[in-house]
Amino acid sequence: MNKFTDKVAEIILSKKGYDVKILDLRGLTTIADYFVICSADSDVQVKSIADEIDDKLREEGIKCYHKEGYESLNWVLLDYFDVVVHVFRKEARDFYNLEKLWLDAPSRTVEDKIEPAVDQD
Numbered sequence: 001m002n003k004f005t006d007k008v009a010e011i012i013l014s015k016k017g018y019d020v021k022i023l024d025l026r027g028l029t030t031i032a033d034y035f036v037i038c039s040a041d042s043d044v045q046v047k048s049i050a051d052e053i054d055d056k057l058r059e060e061g062i063k064c065y066h067k068e069g070y071e072s073l074n075w076v077l078l079d080y081f082d083v084v085v086h087v088f089r090k091e092a093r094d095f096y097n098l099e100k101l102w103l104d105a106p107s108r109t110v111e112d113k114i115e116p117a118v119d120q121d
Contacts, residue, residue, distance in 0.1 A: 004083055005034050009110040011056050012038045015049045017087065020110040023102050033082040035105075037098055039090045043073035050076040050087045 005022045012020050017038040026033045040046045047070070054064055062080065069076035074092040078085040086098060099107065 002034065004080070005036050006110075007057075008036045008053055008083065008085055009038075011053050012036070012049055012087075013110070013112045015052050016040075016045065017049045018112075019093075021099060021107050022110060023099070023105040023107045025102065025105050028102070028105055032079075032084040035084050035086060035098065035102065037086045037088065037093070039088050039093050041090060043089065046073045046076055046087050046089055050078060050085075053078060053085060053087075 009020045009022065017040055019037075019039045021035075021037045023035040023037065024033070025031065025035060038049065040049055050067075050070070054067070057064070057080070064078050065081055066079040067077065069087075074089045075096065076087045078087070086093075088096070
């Protein structure tokens with residue numbers, strides 16, 4: 001959808017986040033242009049994913065405007081103005097169901113690219 005959201009999705013996948021979805025909210029709200037949503041299996045993984053996103057983007061000179069959720073680590077939100085990243089524990093994601101709330105938004109699922117095995121004949 002755009003290079004920034006693709007970069008965030010790539011970082012998420014590098015930390016074994018899964019079920020990565022990008023929602024295009026343009027024309028639907030002024031909250032943000034995009035949401036990037038992913039799931040993780042533990043609070044440690046939620047923190048690891050959120051920290052990696054923040055660290056990698058900071059290295060590129062992109063600072064997070066606002067962070068929430070580091071106290072409980074069920075749902076960490078990283079606000080980059082036009083893009084808001086939601087890192088959920090699976091159970092919290094199922095409960096809040098942002099995809100259903102924003103059902104009118106065009107969305108795209110980002111899959112991990114698994115390289116095919118190469119024969120070593």
